[in-house]
Amino acid sequence: MSRPLYVASPILPKLDDLRPYLEGIWDRRMLTNGGPLHDELEEALSRHLGIPTAMLFNNGTIALMTALRMFDLPSGGEVITTPLTFAATAHAISWNGLAPVFADVSPDDLTLDPASVEAAITPKTSAILAVHVYGTVCDLDALQDIATRHGLPLIYDAAHAFGTTVSGRPIGTFGDASVFSFHATKLFHTFEGGLLATNREEDRQTIYYLRNFGIKNEEEVVGIGINGKMNELQAMIGLLNLPQVEDERQTRAKLRQNYKSFLSDLPGIRLQPDQPGVSNSEQYFALQIDPEKFGRTRDDVYEALKSMDIFARKYFHPICTDFEPYRGYPIHSVWPQPAVDLVKTRVLCLPFHGGVEEQDIAQIRAVFLS
Incomplete structure (x- = not known):
């Protein structure tokens, strides 16, 4: 580990x-x-x-x-x-x-x-x-x-x-x-x-x-x-x-399925959608956490993982319009409230590479299932 x-x-x-x-x-x-x-x-x-x-x-x-x-x-x-x-x-x-x-x-x-x-x-x-x-x-x-x-x-x-x-x-x-x-x-x-x-x-x-x-x-x-x-x-x-890229990509594809096996059915956890006909680059494993349905916030999960030296990322948070050069820029949206304002408080990327071991997955699983 x-x-x-x-x-x-x-x-x-x-x-x-x-x-x-x-x-x-x-x-x-x-x-x-x-x-x-x-x-x-x-x-x-x-x-x-x-x-x-x-x-x-x-x-x-x-x-x-x-x-x-x-x-x-x-x-x-x-x-x-x-x-x-x-x-x-x-x-x-x-x-x-x-x-x-x-x-x-x-x-x-x-x-x-x-x-x-x-x-x-x-x-x-x-x-x-x-x-x-x-x-x-x-x-x-x-x-x-x-x-x-x-x-x-x-x-x-x-x-x-x-x-x-x-x-x-x-x-x-x-x-x-x-x-x-x-x-x-x-x-x-x-x-x-x-x-x-x-x-x-x-x-x-x-x-x-x-x-x-x-x-x-x-x-x-x-x-x-x-x-x-x-x-x-x-x-x-x-x-x-x-x-080496294809072997790493296949390793990550297996890790994706491993994560999905315990995350897919959890209330309040939303994963990136599968896209028919698209070969996934396997660059990131991102999810969203709805605090009302899941019972904990994205930041709660982030801190729990961090306490075990597992550094997930609130990626992307802040978003561009939160940064000084673009602060105050409007976000054009067809919805009353921009969807991204909610997304940025919920999105989390988990460790996603060939160095993630079974013990790591078990600890990440325990955080989400606790």
Whole structure:
């Protein structure tokens, strides 16, 4: 039984497997700027994720900022997104000189609610940025319909959806662009890293310039870009971790069923819904606790687990509109009270990785059944 036990624990390659890669890096003395390991990982991820244009970044936030930048949105334009997300989603909008507009989540699956998105659209709306939260896939058809009718780019923050498919179709091929995070807390990681994916081959050159200062060659800078390049050490970790991803995903799938075996029928416990035809990324195990029906609050359960060095996460709490930069921003909703205001007091993510042992599960079960 390992303690403390956290929500996430990264897969790591064996140290001995690093040596030949490190020797190659040291021999070549090419550390960044599109080295051979970077290019090898980019090609491997394009195949693995089934995405024609899949370009690596040094982190997911820079990739998200670039995704917004590539559509040349007007300064001050509004981008509709969810408040139930990591702060980087909203920050990427603001960093681009755009205005985040928050729409409510669906009470059923906690993803961006299409009806609330429609209600949030104004003449200044420039794009939609949706999030596949906890690995649960957004209402793809409804959001695409809204985006098409209003002529809006549709971008997905797919940080929680690595490897997900919908009826066999890769998640990164929906919408106009998708961004993946390879932070150490993610199923697949490169310590830090990210990827920007689109369905269009012609986007590759645009993304390349945006990722590399707008540099065309030794003497030409043809646009305004940023330094978003992934280095060779990050790519090395990615190449060594990628073959381990499926085993870890299967381990987490079994853990999901183990959790569901004692949580599914408890009054006041609501789990993320199963989505027919969707292959789950197995990124997080999230639930909601209704204090009236369950008899205890989310915070009660959180503290009980914490007392045993089991660190669940109130994720996402606070939500974006609770943070200083966005405090006071309205949440557009089709309900009298935004659903997310209640969700944020109830949501909890349990430890979910290959390091969770049977004894850990037994202790977590005891907390919920006590």
